[in-house]
Amino acid sequence: MDDLIAKIQSLAPALTVQQARPVEHGQFSQVVIVNEAWVFRFPRTLAAAREMSDEITVLDRLQGHLPLRIPQPPYTGYDPATGLLRGMGYAMLPGQPLWIDELQALDAPVRHQIAAQLAGFLKTLHSLPLPLPRPPGETHAFWAQMLHDFQQELYPHMRPQARAEVTAHFEHFLNDPTNFAITPRLRHGDFGSSNILYDPATATITGIIDFSFTGYGDPAQDTAALSTYGETLLHDCFPVYPALREMMGRVDFIRSTYALQQALYAQRAGDDDDFEDGIADYQ
Numbered sequence: 001m002d003d004l005i006a007k008i009q010s011l012a013p014a015l016t017v018q019q020a021r022p023v024e025h026g027q028f029s030q031v032v033i034v035n036e037a038w039v040f041r042f043p044r045t046l047a048a049a050r051e052m053s054d055e056i057t058v059l060d061r062l063q064g065h066l067p068l069r070i071p072q073p074p075y076t077g078y079d080p081a082t083g084l085l086r087g088m089g090y091a092m093l094p095g096q097p098l099w100i101d102e103l104q105a106l107d108a109p110v111r112h113q114i115a116a117q118l119a120g121f122l123k124t125l126h127s128l129p130l131p132l133p134r135p136p137g138e139t140h141a142f143w144a145q146m147l148h149d150f151q152q153e154l155y156p157h158m159r160p161q162a163r164a165e166v167t168a169h170f171e172h173f174l175n176d177p178t179n180f181a182i183t184p185r186l187r188h189g190d191f192g193s194s195n196i197l198y199d200p201a202t203a204t205i206t207g208i209i210d211f212s213f214t215g216y217g218d219p220a221q222d223t224a225a226l227s228t229y230g231e232t233l234l235h236d237c238f239p240v241y242p243a244l245r246e247m248m249g250r251v252d253f254i255r256s257t258y259a260l261q262q263a264l265y266a267q268r269a270g271d272d273d274d275f276e277d278g279i280a281d282y283q
Contacts, residue, residue, distance in 0.1 A: 008020065011076065019036065021033040028051070029041045042086065042087040049079075051213070053084050054132075055088075058211050059071055062128075066124055067121055070208055070209070071093065073088040075090070076089075093197055095198050095207060096199075100193055103230075103233065110203045111232070114203075116239075117205040118196070118205060118237060119236075121208060122187075122226070123240065125187065126243075134215035135215075135216075136216045137184075139217075140174060140180050146170075146261075153264060154282075158282040184217055189214050189215065189217065191226055195208060195209050220254055224250075227255055228258075259277075259279075260282065261278075262274055262277065264278075
C-alpha cells in the first residue's frame, strides 16, 4: 500500500491521502479510489500507457461538447524516459455503474428517461468532428485480424462445429462490402454498463467514464455495447437517435463476438476465470 500511496502522491503532491481503496476490475490499469472523492489510474503495461496517454488528449478535446459529465483529470504524470503517461487522477463522478439487472428492475418511465439520455449522448458523440490521435477502428482489416487471432489462440480450445460456425459467420460479414461502406464516427468504444453511471435518487444517468478506446470507427460498436441491456432499451433509443436502426445488422455481428473477445483477452492476461466464462459455449 505504501508503494501505491507513493504513486498517487507523485501525481498529486498536495493531495492528502487519508484513504486509498484499490478497485479490482481494472483489467488494463490499476484503479484506486482516494478519499472516496478521487479516481487514480495507473497503466499496467506499456501498451496501456500509450492508450492512456491518448485518452488524456481525447478527454481534453471532448470537454464541453457532451450532454453528460465525463472525467476531467487535473492530475497527470509522464515518464521522462518514454514520454508516456505514468498515471492520471480525476474527481470521482457521482453515481454508480448501471448494471443490467438494476436497469431491468426499474419502472418503464425511468427506463425511457435513461434511454433518452444514453441515445442523446451517443447521437452527440457520433456527430462530433474532433481531431483525435488514434487511427480508425472496426475496419475490414481489424475484423480479419480478430478472426485470425481467434483461429490461432482460441480454436484449439473449441469444438470443431463451433470453429466452423465462427469462421462462416466472420467470412459472411467480411465478404459483405456494405458492412464497411460507412463513414467513421467518433465513438466511445467501450459503452458498457460498468462505464455508465446512474443515480437512483434522481433516476438519471450522471456521467460516462473510461474513454480508453474512444476514437473514430464504426458507431455500431457503441450500439452493440448498449444492446447488452436488452432490445427494449435499444428500441426506446430509436426516437431520439433514429440512425441506430440502420446499424442493427452490424450490431448483431459485433455482439456475437463479445464472448470470444473476452476469452481472447483473458487468455493473454492469464485470467483463467474470465477465459473459461468466455469460451464455455464454444467448448
